[in-house]
Amino acid sequence: MSDPSLEPASPGHISVLYNEFLANSRLGGRLLDGTLGLAGHTIGWLKQNPQGRACGIDQDEAMLAQARRRLEQEGLTQRAETCHGSFEDPCCTGSFDTILLDLGISSLHIDSLERGISYREDSLLDMRLDTSSGEPAWEWLKKATEKDIREILWKYGEEKFAPRIAAGIVRRAAATEKLRTTDIVEICEQAVPAKIRYEGKTHSARNPAVKTFQALRIVTNRELEKLEKALVHLPQILTTGGSLIIISFHSLEDRMVKQSFLGRSRIKDESPFARSNFLHGDYELVTPKAIMPTQDEIEQNPRSRSARMRILRKVRS
Ligand SMILES: C[S@@+](CC[C@H](N)C(=O)[O-])C[C@H]1O[C@@H](n2cnc3c(N)ncnc32)[C@H](O)[C@@H]1O
Numbered sequence: 001m002s003d004p005s006l007e008p009a010s011p012g013h014i015s016v017l018y019n020e021f022l023a024n025s026r027l028g029g030r031l032l033d034g035t036l037g038l039a040g041h042t043i044g045w046l047k048q049n050p051q052g053r054a055c056g057i058d059q060d061e062a063m064l065a066q067a068r069r070r071l072e073q074e075g076l077t078q079r080a081e082t083c084h085g086s087f088e089d090p091c092c093t094g095s096f097d098t099i100l101l102d103l104g105i106s107s108l109h110i111d112s113l114e115r116g117i118s119y120r121e122d123s124l125l126d127m128r129l130d131t132s133s134g135e136p137a138w139e140w141l142k143k144a145t146e147k148d149i150r151e152i153l154w155k156y157g158e159e160k161f162a163p164r165i166a167a168g169i170v171r172r173a174a175a176t177e178k179l180r181t182t183d184i185v186e187i188c189e190q191a192v193p194a195k196i197r198y199e200g201k202t203h204s205a206r207n208p209a210v211k212t213f214q215a216l217r218i219v220t221n222r223e224l225e226k227l228e229k230a231l232v233h234l235p236q237i238l239t240t241g242g243s244l245i246i247i248s249f250h251s252l253e254d255r256m257v258k259q260s261f262l263g264r265s266r267i268k269d270e271s272p273f274a275r276s277n278f279l280h281g282d283y284e285l286v287t288p289k290a291i292m293p294t295q296d297e298i299e300q301n302p303r304s305r306s307a308r309m310r311i312l313r314k315v316r317s
Pocket of ligand 1: 014015016034035036037038039040041042057058059060063085086087088102103104105106129226
């Protein structure tokens with residue numbers, strides 16, 4: 001029998017830090033996959049755990065439909081519940097032995113023209129993962145002030161040229177009914193000095209719109225707000241011995257996960273007789289250092305290069 005942990009869920013789809021997830025997830029019991037995507041991690045886990053049951057959540061209905069199709073092809077639907085929602089308020093109840101968040105977007109989102117997430121294609125600047133609620137990025141930008149835009153570019157994109165880009169967006173939004181991805185790309189190209197773009201310094205050789213697109217996507221989908229709530233709620237619904245495994249792709253998310261996990265696993269000992277400053281809490285930090293993809297994985301899947309996996313285990317209830 002082949003080892004399922006060495007095979008991607010389906011041809012062409014590569015789940016990031018797949019083997020590391022399977023090696024660190026708890027055997028058997030229940031898995032909550034808060035970011036089901038194409039169900040790569042969940043399918044691997046269900047195959048590795050013939051008695052296990054999974055609940056998969058995605059805020060994108062189209063992605064959920066694809067995941068259901070894949071689970072069906074693998075004959076796993078009997079053991080996999082799926083529902084549309086956001087991970088900070090899971091639509092499946094009870095406690096879980098393993099909880100996974102593989103944050104961000106899927107490569108399908110980047111390729112999808114309707115979502116306006118990619119700076120490589122011309123489309124309406126929507127950017128929502130859940131198209132059934134919330135407002136598209138172009139609509140938010142139409143109402144936002146230059147100061148609002150500048151602040152989100154700084155905060156969520158760490159964009160050095162935020163003032164120029166924000167001014168450009170406000171001008172363009174006033175002159176256009178609905179902003180398109182190409183409007184933002186043009187504004188960023190004009191705002192970031194050519195010297196910096198072509199010398200590949202601070203902005204590296206990457207497209208000058210990368211950071212702006214990241215910031216707009218984060219604000220449109222309220223990504224950090226949802227993660228902050230999830231970091232409070234999800235540890236509470238772990239079974240004793242269960243693990244919360246989070247894979248993040250940018251420093252803002254990784255910093256939040258790191259600080260939250262550290263805070264939960266080390267409780268300050270206020271006693272005057274304390275031998276050390278910290279008492280262990282109800283949780284243990286499994287990864288004092290984040291797990292990163294191997295060079296082989298990065299070569300096979302360049303998107304994985306910025307991935308960081310952190311794990312928190314519940315040791316007492
Ligand atoms: C990187 S993909 C997950 C890939 C998946 N682990 C796999 O192996 O196929 C992230 C998925 O999470 C979903 N997502 C992002 N934020 C979410 C949230 N707050 N709640 C639920 N799903 C979310 C996205 O729509 C996307 O499908």
